[in-house]
Structures are given as C-alpha cells and as structure tokens.
Amino acid sequence: MQKRREIKHGKGSRKCRRCGTHHSVIRRSGLNICRRCIREVYKKIGFKKTGSRGG
Ligand SMILES: [Zn+2]
Helix, strand or coil: CCCCCCCCCCCCCCCCCCHHHCCCCEEEHHHEEEEEHHHHHHHHCCCCCCCCCCC
C-alpha cells in the first residue's frame, strides 16, 4: 500500500518571519513568529507581564 506523504501545513503555512521555522508558530496579533522569537520580541516591545515587577 502506498501512502502519499501529505504536508499538514498546506498552502499559506505559518512560518516564523524572524527565524523562518514552522515549529510552534503563533500568529498573535499578526506577529507570525515562533515561541522562541516571541520571547525576544516581547522583551523588545516590553511585553506586559501579569504583575509586572521592577526589572
Ligand atoms: Zn522564530
């Protein structure tokens, strides 16, 4: 039996616009970045954390 390997993420797949990975890409607020990059971005933009402490 032959099984065609189909790609889960078809056309218009989500891709991190920072590193270009397809792993754990979250399009929050149209960011389209992976979790890893999100952390970096959040640090830059100053992501509001619950109960912000003086850093
Ligand atoms: Zn990334």
